[in-house]
Amino acid sequence: MLSVTDLRKTYSSGEEALTGVSLDVTGSETVAMIGPSGAGKSTFIRCVNRLTEPSEGSVVLDGVEITDLSGESLREARRDIGMIFQEYNLVERLTVMENVLSGRLGYTSTWNAFRRNFADEDIERAYEVLDRVGLGGHENNRADELSGGQRQRVGIARAILQRPKILLVDEPTSSLDPETSRAVMDLLTEIAAEDDIPLLINIHEVDLAEKYANRIAGLREGSLVFEGTPAELDETAKGQIYRGEEIPAGAGPAGKVESDEPPETPSQASEIRRG
Known part of the structure; x- marks a missing residue:
């Protein structure tokens, strides 16, 4: 609460x-x-x-x-506290998987974070979360290759990987077309309920x-x-x-x-x- x-x-x-x-x-x-x-x-x-x-x-x-x-x-x-940002807050030159795994930085030592050395369990769960948000198969794409809706889904996946007690979401649909906005809201509310x-x-x-x-x-x-x-x-x-x-x-x-x-x-x- x-x-x-x-x-x-x-x-x-x-x-x-x-x-x-x-x-x-x-x-x-x-x-x-x-x-x-x-x-x-x-x-x-x-x-x-x-x-x-x-x-x-x-x-x-x-x-x-x-x-x-x-x-x-x-x-x-x-x-x-999972945070999903209006402008996605992704590292454009990194892959989808690397951006999602940054959700575990709070549980990783500075040295391992610098080397992007994450636990096998975190990597396995990142694949599961990417499937869940509809980005299965995109793990090796760079973030700057994605559409706005896909970038927002990467941000959602990153927040989920934290295993947060609450999700804070700042203007998740401001840069999206109406259809994509509804899809993102469907995804967010489904995750909250499930x-x-x-x-x-x-x-x-x-x-x-x-x-x-x-x-x-x-x-x-x-x-x-x-x-x-x-x-x-x-x-x-x-x-x-x-x-x-x-x-x-x-x-x-x-x-x-x-x-x-x-x-x-x-x-x-x-x-x-x-x-």
Whole structure:
């Protein structure tokens, strides 16, 4: 379980990228984080694994406080956090297999990593993972020979090889055509369900978030302004997330006004219509 409490990020310029965001991700659920450009989505994900240092707040993964760690302790904690990047973050001149095996660097000595000397068990499992993501037979291709969708699959395979406790995914479909985007989202959510790994995805495409996520978190100007199911993400909620529109007083999580009045009975409804 990932539990983030009051996460804040203020840059040296004084810009507040995150203003106190709290969010839990549990089980094998898929949580999609949506919002306009500059809302803080990528900053949030990068603060979770300390690629960006948070200014304040708590990040706890399965009982381990990530924000308190440094050095070897932080390196060990990052083994449990799989990261899939928007721009793939592959070494272009290396083969698919070498890029995938880099997911085991956290378990390998510096000398063995330099020599790219990995355990037989890791190599065998890398072949299995490549088959799983649809790249069987491509292990010896260089990364720069692949299409965008194939590169994203290499990034997914690398993250899976870590055996992570959570997968963080930053804009996985931003450079892909609609069909490839759906295939990548199918793959990610299938892996999360089959391996019982929670999935936190920063994504621009609202329709994909609604289709694939169990829960949606909406960010605007560094603040969490919506959290609910895809069914609750109605036009009122979207207006709040993307245009800063006010939610009516007494509204529920999807912007629907809640009333203390009991629901009308069928007979009452009939009387009203007759009147």
